[in-house]
Amino acid sequence: MSDTASGPFxxxxxxxxxxxxxxxxxxxTVPESVMELRQAYLGLDPQRTIRVRLARPLAVSAFLTTLLGEELPKAGPWRxxxxxxxxxxxxxxxxxxxREWELPLDPAQAGTILEELALKPEIHKLRARITAGEFCWExxxxxxxxxxxxxAELELPAGLELPERPHWLGDEITADLRYSNSALVTQPFEGWSV
Known part of the structure; x- marks a missing residue:
């Protein structure tokens, strides 16, 4: 995320x-970090979305073992x-x-908001951060x-091109909003005919 005179983008x-x-x-390649994320939306208006997210760290091996089909490891409290x-x-x-603003919340309060106010279903995912070349990928x-x-997501400064794509990247979906997390609430991936 970058800040400008008109706010964060x-x-x-x-x-x-x-x-x-x-x-x-x-x-x-060992990820720099792996987090378990639980998130949901309070509104899905195309002009603005409001999301609540909980995160907790996992062992860096958790991403690969879960990718290989093993059960998600037990984790501690949401941090x-x-x-x-x-x-x-x-x-x-x-x-x-x-435009994007992120405001910290108390994890217990966020959990209550997710349970009582948020739209269902929630988005549940693991996020690994790795550096490939000069870029940090999520x-x-x-x-x-x-x-x-x-x-995979990559945040880039305005106008900076991606010089070389890692071999594990597939098709670019930047402009395909079906893959946005907010769209996956109303049209979960399991219902797609791929």
Missing amino acids: ERERRFLLKPDPLTAYLRD EAWLTLKGLSTVEDKQLVR LDLFLGQNKGLLL
Whole structure:
């Protein structure tokens, strides 16, 4: 996320992940971090979305073992939480661009909001952060009703091109809003005919 005089902007590119090349890569490359994320939306207006997210750290091996079909390891309490406000998404220079604000929340309060106020179903996923080349990638392994979906996100400054794509990236889906987390609430991946 970058700040400008008019406020914070998120600029990202999104890709599908190729499971087999990714698995081979992760056998030799340890993620910098792995988090379990639980999130839901309080509103899905295309002009603005309001999301509540809980996060807790997992062992860095958890992403690969879950990708290989093993059961998600037991985790401790939720450690972090945020309320995220996002504006209308547009595609500019191959990047998805939108205003975004993240405000910290108490994890217990966020859990109550998720249970009592948020739209269902929730999005449940693992997120691994890895550095490939000069970029930090966020890899999402979806669980629950979106199981089987593997996405990569990369935040880039305005105008910066991606010089070389890692071999484990699949098709670019930046402009395909079906893959947005908010869209996956109303049209979960398990119901798609792929």
